[in-house]
Amino acid sequence: MRxxxxxxxxxxxxxxxxxxxxxxxSGSPSYINVLDALTGWQLVREAAGAFGVVAAASYKHVSPAGAALADSAxxxxxxxxDADPKSSYGDFIAVSHPVDAELAGVLKRVVSDGIIxxxxDEGVVGTLAGKKRGTFLVLEADASFESPEHEVREVFGLRLTQQRxxxxxxxxxxxxxxxxxxxxDLLLGMIVARYTQSNTVVMVKDGTTIGIGAGQQSRVDCVRLAGEKADEWWSRRSSEPLTEVAxxxxxxxxxxxxxEEAHRHGVTHIAEPGGSIRSEEVAEACAAHGITLSQTGVRLFRH
Structure with a gap:
């Protein structure tokens, strides 16, 4: 690696x-390139498999700036x-399906570090390889590769092992x-959360993440950050109030x-693990605001 x-x-x-x-x-990866590529690839592969359509993600520093489903790459x-274009500047791209000339044409015009x-398609690699004065990284994923059952991390002389x-x-x-x-939208949000640094909150509308609050120590700060991004996304589309957010x-x-913060940003459906000492109060607050609450029993931390 570089x-x-x-x-x-x-x-x-x-x-x-x-x-x-x-x-x-094409190109030569750095350590962070590889982390972004492998994390992003897992996200889009899982999302595409779950929904039967193309999935793409824009990654920055091992968390997605945005992820979406569509009928084409x-x-x-x-x-x-477009979910968060400011954060996507200089991103690493992950796409669940082969890259065609249409997508390559778009990528020629954006600032990005690489793609997996x-x-x-024929001729696409040549188009992409010329980006960034020839340093744009092009990786081809092995779609049949399965991760080992256990993950291993070494930190300060200690080896940690856990089930994938x-x-x-x-x-x-x-x-x-x-x-x-x-x-x-909730299931897409859960998949995205699985591959985002904790604490994280993901807001989704119509198959697109519209706000991701990642890596915050306070969960309400995650909600606030995701909500601000969602509001900005919506303001580029409509002057009407934002509603029907998952x-x-x-x-x-x-x-x-x-x-209370989620309600301010048009959230009408929430999925969270539940099980906190105030989960009953949380459920009552959701009911008071007309928010459907799914307490899944599944925590999705990633560190």
Whole structure:
């Protein structure tokens, strides 16, 4: 690799088994490129498998700036990047399906570090490889690669091992009263939360993340940050109030102030693990604001 977390750190990458999850088609990756690529690829592969359409994500510093579903790779990425275009500046792109000339044409005009996808149509790699004076990174994912059952991390001389987070995220985790369209948005939000640094809150509307509050120590700050981004996204589209937003929290909502803040940003459906000492109060606050609450029993922390 070109370098580690920072240019003054050297770094290498070595496959755990006899095969790697991707091949380098063009360019030379850095440590953070690889983290973004592998995390983003897992997100879009899971989302595409869950919904049967194309998924794309725009990654920055191991969390998505945006993610979206669509019928084409180009539309999915444009929706993902438009979720938070300021944060997507210099992003790493993940797409669940092969990259075609239409998407390559869009990527020629945006500032981005690289892309991972399961394939590239003829001539596309040449178009992409010329970006950033030839340093744009193009990775081809092995779509059949499966992660080992356990993940290993070494920190300060200590090796930590845990089971890979592969719990199925299904409609059965949600309240039966949730309409199908909102259920899709909640499930997409859960998938996105699974691959976002905690604490995180994800707001979704019509198959697109419209606000992601990631990496905050306070959960209500996650809600506030996601809501501000959602409001900005909506203001570019309409002068009407934002409504019908689905919100996912990767951990239990601890206080009703989270619900008050969510209500301010048009949230009408929430999915969160539940199980906090104030979960009953949280449920009552949701009912008071007409918000359907799904307490899934599934925490989705990522650190």
């Amino acid at each position: 370098y580690g977390m920072n240019p003054h750190q050297s770094a290498t990458m070595t496959p755990v088994s006899d095969r790697a999850p991707f091949t380098v088609v 180009c539309s999915a990425y444009e929706r993902a990047r 996808a399961p394939g590239y 987070d592969d719990l199925p995220l299904t409609r059965g985790l949600l309240d039966p009263r949730v309409p199908d369209a909102a259920a899709r 919100m996912v929290s990767d951990g239990a909502i601890p206080f009703t102030d989270n619900i």
